[in-house]
Amino acid sequence: MARAATTADAFNAVAEPRRRQILDVLSGGERPVNDLVALLGVAQPLVSKHLRVLREVGLVDVRGEGRQRMYCVNSRPLKPIHDWVKSYEQSWSERFDHLDVVLEELKETEDDDDQ
Amino acid sequence: MARAATTADAFNAVAEPRRRQILDVLSGGERPVNDLVALLGVAQPLVSKHLRVLREVGLVDVRGEGRQRMYCVNSRPLKPIHDWVKSYEQSWSERFDHLDVVLEELKETEDDDDQ
DNA sequence: TTGACATATGTCCATATCGGTATATGATTA
DNA sequence: TAATCATATACCGATATGGACATATGTCAA
Structure with a gap:
């Protein structure tokens, strides 16, 4: 076996600093992806990928708003x-x-x- | 770059369930390696490697006692x-x-x- | 010294990561 | 419809993992 998937649980998902940053930003309120891209200074595809991991472990929820996708934290x-x-x-x-x-x-x- | 090393910080070290188990056992008191091997039912080399990771992030301390090595938690x-x-x-x-x-x-x- | 016990280290494999770059999907506007 | 904006996905590379196995180190006893 190899290392557990990052999407295995919150422990693994949150081990990545960038994902904690994302959650920290979102804890201030709902945000579209581009806000995170600007605030974190990270390439957009990377942000999307991190968001996917967070979504798969249930740490964020998404909502479509026009052409934007609004993300918010679900800390449970x-x-x-x-x-x-x-x-x-x-x-x-x-x-x-x-x-x-x-x-x-x-x-x-x-x-x-x-x- | 790849995923951060398990020894990068406590977040990464503790993402592995087996290592949390080890800490949970040690939280009951100092233990030699073979106790962990028996209690967790894992191969000895694997236990030693997990202990190494935990030691590198400072989550356990070691003490030599005869031919045994006693491990204990340092939760800071x-x-x-x-x-x-x-x-x-x-x-x-x-x-x-x-x-x-x-x-x-x-x-x-x-x-x-x-x- | 030799042997036995306790633990650590080395090598191998399969796997999945983060990051970068390119491109696809999707929604809106002209 | 075509062009544009917002986001997601696909592919690649380098890297390191957890586990299995074999073996080295280290400590004690006969």
Whole structure:
């Protein structure tokens, strides 16, 4: 087998930075493709391809408006990502970060022993 | 260019389900490689390679213990994912979900008009 | 040292990616 | 109808993947 398709799920679709950018722009409201092309400074066919991936995993919806196609975000497929990542959240919370700092300092103190 | 390397960042590393599984197991505590091999039922070289990817993005730390290598989670690289996804959280919250339901019902009512 | 165990690395294959360029489809206007 | 604008698709290249397999490295015990 090879790497999972980008259209396999939101995890894969969103791993590409450009697609996150697109979602970030669309989170400000519905946009036609050419807006994204201008805002991201990317070739139009590439934008269309990224939009296709996002559509296939349900992260964007389309609506025809004249000769334009208006895209908007549908963030529900992001929920599994949120849910999975959330269970790790406490680990980097302030309390634990502080503990890390303390441990780091301890280690450095040990390292300094041989000076 | 091709797809970004799996070791490019946590987004890419974590897009692979098997690697999330590994992190999920390790979140229960430090484990040697063979534990993961047994628990996931995957070939050992494959586990080692996944662990390498996770290590390269800083999601796991290793510690030598005799002839074993103990792996544990370091979830800090997940924070960017959490932060990015979090900004979309409200969209799927109850309130909005309810709104979706209402709109869905409205649409179905319209569709039923021709009965 | 030899052997056994734990883990890592190397090679191979099939596959699909992102990006670029060219072209097709589709809707609107003259 | 023809020309134009907006978007989608097709094809190509370079690249790296996950998995299977074989083998190297490294640590300990007899």
